[in-house]
Amino acid sequence: MTLSIVIPAHNAAGTIAETLASVLAQTRNDWHTIVVDDGSTDDTRRVVQDHVDRDKRFQLLTHEGSAEGVSAARNRGIAAATGRWLLFLDADDRIERSFVERMLGRLEATPGAKVAYCGSRRITERGRRGLAWFPTAIARAPFETLARISPIVMHGVVLDRALVAEQGGFDTSLRTAEDTDFFQRIARTGVAFLPVPEPLALYHMRRGSLSTDVRAMLADGTRVIERGFDIDPRVVNPSERHAAGADPAIGTKEMAIGEYALWCAAADVGQGGRGGSPLRALSDRRGDLAELCRQTIVQALVFGAQCLPDELPHDDPAFVERVGALLHEVERAACRPGLAQQLRFALEPEIFSPQRLTDRLVVEGTLLVRQDVAHLAPIAVDARIDRVRVEFRSGTRIVGHGEAPALGGFSAGDVMQLALDSVSLAELLKSGGLLQRPGFWLHATAATVRLGSSLAMAKLRRRAVPIRSLRALAKAILADAALAATGGAGSGEGAIAALIAEGRTMAERTVPAATSKPAEPIAATGGDRRAYWEALYRTEDPWAYGSSYEQLKYCRTLDLLPQKPIDKAMELACSEGRFTELLAPRVDHLIAADISETALQRARQRCSTHGNVEWRRLDLFDDLLPNGLDLVVCSEVLYDLADRAALTRIAQRLAASLAPGGHLLCAHALVLEDDPAHTGYDWAAAFGAKTIAETLSAIPGLALERSLQTELYRVDLYRRLAGGEAAPAPHIEETELGPLPEPDFARPVVWGGAMARRGDVGQRERTDRLPILLYHRIAEDGPADLARYRQTPASFAEQMRWLRRNGYHAVTSDDVARHLATGQPFAGRPVLISFDDAYCDFHDAAWPILRAHDFTAEIFVVTDKVGGLADWDVAYGPPAPLMDWPQIQSLAAAGVRFGSHMASHSHMAELSSREIVLEAARSRAALERALGAECRSIAAPFGEGDERFVRIARRCGYASGFTTDPGHAALGLDPLRLPRIEVVGGWSIEAFVEAVRGV
Numbered sequence: 001m002t003l004s005i006v007i008p009a010h011n012a013a014g015t016i017a018e019t020l021a022s023v024l025a026q027t028r029n030d031w032h033t034i035v036v037d038d039g040s041t042d043d044t045r046r047v048v049q050d051h052v053d054r055d056k057r058f059q060l061l062t063h064e065g066s067a068e069g070v071s072a073a074r075n076r077g078i079a080a081a082t083g084r085w086l087l088f089l090d091a092d093d094r095i096e097r098s099f100v101e102r103m104l105g106r107l108e109a110t111p112g113a114k115v116a117y118c119g120s121r122r123i124t125e126r127g128r129r130g131l132a133w134f135p136t137a138i139a140r141a142p143f144e145t146l147a148r149i150s151p152i153v154m155h156g157v158v159l160d161r162a163l164v165a166e167q168g169g170f171d172t173s174l175r176t177a178e179d180t181d182f183f184q185r186i187a188r189t190g191v192a193f194l195p196v197p198e199p200l201a202l203y204h205m206r207r208g209s210l211s212t213d214v215r216a217m218l219a220d221g222t223r224v225i226e227r228g229f230d231i232d233p234r235v236v237n238p239s240e241r242h243a244a245g246a247d248p249a250i251g252t253k254e255m256a257i258g259e260y261a262l263w264c265a266a267a268d269v270g271q272g273g274r275g276g277s278p279l280r281a282l283s284d285r286r287g288d289l290a291e292l293c294r295q296t297i298v299q300a301l302v303f304g305a306q307c308l309p310d311e312l313p314h315d316d317p318a319f320v321e322r323v324g325a326l327l328h329e330v331e332r333a334a335c336r337p338g339l340a341q342q343l344r345f346a347l348e349p350e351i352f353s354p355q356r357l358t359d360r361l362v363v364e365g366t367l368l369v370r371q372d373v374a375h376l377a378p379i380a381v382d383a384r385i386d387r388v389r390v391e392f393r394s395g396t397r398i399v400g401h402g403e404a405p406a407l408g409g410f411s412a413g414d415v416m417q418l419a420l421d422s423v424s425l426a427e428l429l430k431s432g433g434l435l436q437r438p439g440f441w442l443h444a445t446a447a448t449v450r451l452g453s454s455l456a457m458a459k460l461r462r463r464a465v466p467i468r469s470l471r472a473l474a475k476a477i478l479a480d481a482a483l484a485a486t487g488g489a490g491s492g493e494g495a496i497a498a499l500i501a502e503g504r505t506m507a508e509r510t511v512p513a514a515t516s517k518p519a520e521p522i523a524a525t526g527g528d529r530r531a532y533w534e535a536l537y538r539t540e541d542p543w544a545y546g547s548s549y550e551q552l553k554y555c556r557t558l559d560l561l562p563q564k565p566i567d568k569a570m571e572l573a574c575s576e577g578r579f580t581e582l583l584a585p586r587v588d589h590l591i592a593a594d595i596s597e598t599a600l601q602r603a604r605q606r607c608s609t610h611g612n613v614e615w616r617r618l619d620l621f622d623d624l625l626p627n628g629l630d631l632v633v634c635s636e637v638l639y640d641l642a643d644r645a646a647l648t649r650i651a652q653r654l655a656a657s658l659a660p661g662g663h664l665l666c667a668h669a670l671v672l673e674d675d676p677a678h679t680g681y682d683w684a685a686a687f688g689a690k691t692i693a694e695t696l697s698a699i700p701g702l703a704l705e706r707s708l709q710t711e712l713y714r715v716d717l718y719r720r721l722a723g724g725e726a727a728p729a730p731h732i733e734e735t736e737l738g739p740l741p742e743p744d745f746a747r748p749v750v751w752g753g754a755m756a757r758r759g760d761v762g763q764r765e766r767t768d769r770l771p772i773l774l775y776h777r778i779a780e781d782g783p784a785d786l787a788r789y790r791q792t793p794a795s796f797a798e799q800m801r802w803l804r805r806n807g808y809h810a811v812t813s814d815d816v817a818r819h820l821a822t823g824q825p826f827a828g829r830p831v832l833i834s835f836d837d838a839y840c841d842f843h844d845a846a847w848p849i850l851r852a853h854d855f856t857a858e859i860f861v862v863t864d865k866v867g868g869l870a871d872w873d874v875a876y877g878p879p880a881p882l883m884d885w886p887q888i889q890s891l892a893a894a895g896v897r898f899g900s901h902m903a904s905h906s907h908m909a910e911l912s913s914r915e916i917v918l919e920a921a922r923s924r925a926a927l928e929r930a931l932g933a934e935c936r937s938i939a940a941p942f943g944e945g946d947e948r949f950v951r952i953a954r955r956c957g958y959a960s961g962f963t964t965d966p967g968h969a970a971l972g973l974d975p976l977r978l979p980r981i982e983v984v985g986g987w988s989i990e991a992f993v994e995a996v997r998g999v
Contacts, residue, residue: 004033004087005034008036008038010091012040012091013042017051022096022097026100027098035048035059035060036076038069039065070170071169075170085107085161087159090154090155093202098198107158113192114159115193117196122204122205123202124306138152141966143184143228143242144246146180147225147245149180155203178220214273215264215277218261218264222257232245240990247788250943259292259296262280266326269326270303270304271306289336291346293330298351309350323347328340346391368389369388387913388403389401390415392419392423402419402421404418404947404951405952408494408496499914499917507922507925507926510926511925512885530595533596534598537576544741544744545579549739556667562631568631569591571592571633573594573595573636580610584607590613591613593617627656627657628657630658631663635665639669639692641686647692655696660721663705664718666693667714668693670714671683672753674688674691675753677753677754680749681712682749682750702719702720702721703718705731706730707730743848751801752801756806758809768825768971770816771995772832773831775846776790779791780793788984788985788986796846798989800852802992811830812832820971837861837870838883838888840887857896861899862903863903863923865904866885866888869881869882898931902941917955917956923938924956937962938958939961943965962980967979983995
């Protein structure tokens with residue numbers, strides 16, 4: 001059988017028949033069910049045996065004596081299982097008819113898959129069904145999610161049986177939370193949890209079940225969380241990313257335990273207690289603590305009472321009093337004055353049910369407001385209010401929460417904008433408020449016509465638009481129409497504009513202005529080769545021919561000259577005469593030719609002491625060559641030809657220009673087009689040195705005499721044979737490369753060859769997903785507590801080399817914003833490489849590695865700290881130095897991009913809305929002033945880019961924002977809420993590859 005279903009049972013006679021019936025009803029039948037009776041004293045065995053007698057796919061295992069517990073029973077089931085996949089189903093729960101078909105179908109359709117999970121739905125004792133629940137966070141970051149909470153039900157997961165056996169099954173020392181521990185260990189291996197969003201797992205709520213023993217759950221759950229933040233020796237082959245435990249930067253262990261303790265206390269209140277043991281600290285400064293506590297309390301109360309939210313005993317004074325006491329305990333644990341009052345306001349609809357809900361409440365500068373989405377109204381604010389939080393309702397239902405800075409009042413359009421960001425568009429349309437506005441249909445129709453025209457043009461250009469992008473575009477059309485129909489947002493624009501102007505003035509007083517602009521690229525000149533080369537030679541020595549690398553190549557080329565007098569020689573593509581200067585003394589008469597008159601003028605000046613040089617402006621590809629030459633030098637030019645046919649024609653002309661016995665001397669670089677598996681330049685050339693050598697050797701009467709070959713280029717000497725002369729055996733010599741090319745000219749080199757070439761994947765691959773890598777420091781040493789934020793240069797170089805060899809190319813925040821705006825997928829294999837904080841070691845260590853592999857990066861700068869120290873890390877040891885403005889300016893001129901990391905690197909929760917605007921504006925103005933270029937990207941310090949921050953960033957002119965949420969960016973996402981993949985110090989290259997590929 002394909003799937004083995006393990007059902008532990010203890011005194012389950014009243015429920016197990018229904019559980020087994022849900023298995024029998026499956027639309028796919030390749031399953032085998034093992035019921036493990038754990039010392040039952042009721043009729044459980046008889047009920048199961050009846051099913052065994054009727055269907056041999058059922059099997060009964062029995063345990064005599066006292067019950068060993070659910071973990072031991074499951075482990076015995078694992079040992080007896082034979083299926084490729086495993087499902088653990090409790091004896092009082094059920095699965096939907098399509099469960100096996102959907103879950104196995106998802107796994108079998110994904111090569112290498114080991115785990116899939118689905119949504120769930122709670123069923124009350126009276127048979128009422130709760131809302132469907134599907135935790136998307138598990139698919140994005142399985143271990144980081146499961147190290148803190150367990151948002152999935154036991155029977156909502158199908159796993160590879162070999163993986164379960166390898167990890168040792170369930171921990172029998174845990175009375176509760178054994179499922180959290182089990183899934184946490186599975187996730188620590190780095191395995192992907194494939195999502196199946198349908199609610200296929202049905203969880204039955206029954207009072208008195210083991211899962212409602214909250215004191216045992218608190219003890220066991222705390223133990224499991226502590227294991228999640230440490231090394232767990234029980235896990236076999238943990239992922240490098242997770243071997244040391246969960247990442248405190250995503251959420252601390254203390255906060256995870258505090259949240260879990262709150263859940264247990266609220267569950268105790270739900271089942272009639274007073275909250276059990278004291279709450280743990282709730283001190284995390286990231287995110288919205290009030291909303292987190294509200295969600296946790298409601299979910300736990302419902303769980304403890306084993307009912308749906310609308311079944312809570314709202315009219316029971318004792319229940320209401322216990323909840324109120326719990327809220328004051330939460331305020332004490334969080335050290336947040338006013339939090340109890342704020343939570344009471346938020347919980348009014350679910351818990352306190354007054355005759356008339358409070359419309360407005362001000363708590364420590366935050367205005368809490370309720371609005372019906374069918375009747376959105378302006379919101380008045382005064383000077384004491386720093387932010388506004390709106391609870392959107394549709395009738396009696398809460399459909400969303402929105403938060404915004406209070407910088408001026410909120411018009412109806414502003415409230416609509418907040419609703420569009422916080423409530424599903426379906427809810428807004430269903431409420432009927434929008435449909436009653438004539439302007440909504442007018443704007444929606446006009447925008448739809450424009451979208452249709454754009455899609456038609458895309459189709460004509462054979463550019464497919466992904467479904468995800470179409471949905472996002474359609475949603476944007478309706479959202480714009482809704483906003484236009486309510487008069488548009490922006491009543492606080494005046495206040496925002498004044499603060500932005502103040503921030504810019506502050507930057508102008510403290511930041512040096514840019515002194516130069518990056519060099520302009522050479523303009524395209526169509527098919528006019530002469531104009532192109534003249535433009536190129538506006539810059540002296542554009543190919544760094546004076547470098548040690550090129551000079552050694554010149555010496556090696558001269559060493560291959562024939563050891564006999566050379567009367568008449570010609571050097572083609574002589575450039576500015578650096579090799580000409582070395583060759584002239586070795587020949588009697590030298591014709592030096594180039595397509596560029598500018599290059600020839602510089603060559604004449606360089607070789608002015610050599611009277612035997614004749615200068616000619618000549619296009620090798622079109623102009624005639626003289627005949628009867630004793631030597632032709634033709635280096636670093638032939639791969640500019642369009643194709644091999646053209647190469648053959650030029651090779652014939654070169655051979656014809658030689659006198660019998662004359663020599664052709666060439667030096668050309670190796671190019672990936674010839675041999676992708678060998679080191680070479682990834683140029684858009686039809687061929688390189690290998691093909692050039694093969695073509696010249698195939699010309700009748702032209703024979704290879706000597707060849708000097710290195711890892712990156714070869715120098716070849718050919719001789720025109722006299723009539724009837726047999727070709728000699730060539731002398732081949734391999735030698736070390738010597739000095740490397742200058743960094744900017746080495747960028748196209750792929751060392752060790754390419755597994756995939758950028759040009760090839762760019763033509764055949766399209767993707768709507770983008771890995772955005774997050775780094776901090778590239779350094780050997782630093783404080784031990786900050787090791788996870790530090791990559792060694794060797795490790796970083798290995799990662800960049802893998803990206804380059806596998807055809808990835810760097811994109812910028814502007815590229816991302818453009819693709820998100822148009823819905824067009826990325827070509828090839830894009831990657832955005834980002835660095836937070838702008839440490840000096842980027843300039844010293846990271847940039848040379850990036851440049852060597854032809855990548856650039858985007859650095860987020862703390863502008864008030866430029867040239868100083870990362871003093872936000874002082875608690876962990878000596879703070880690292882940060883780049884100064886001259887270093888930043890030089891990197892920008894070389895192609896590095898810079899964005900804002902705010903001005904002071906403060907926690908966003910510690911700043912008022914006014915201070916956040918000033919910092920966002922000041923840091924943007926500082927970067928634009930220092931670099932002379934627009935800055936439109938931002939990343940919040942500590943990853944604290946909450947809704948208020950995002951709104952302010954958008955109003956300050958930022959087009960893209962980067963978070964620390966794990967995952968790949970994708971079309972359809974908000975461009976100011978882009979997730980990133982933090983590259984953790986100590987990762988193996990395998991862990992890095994898994995993260996980039998999204999395995």
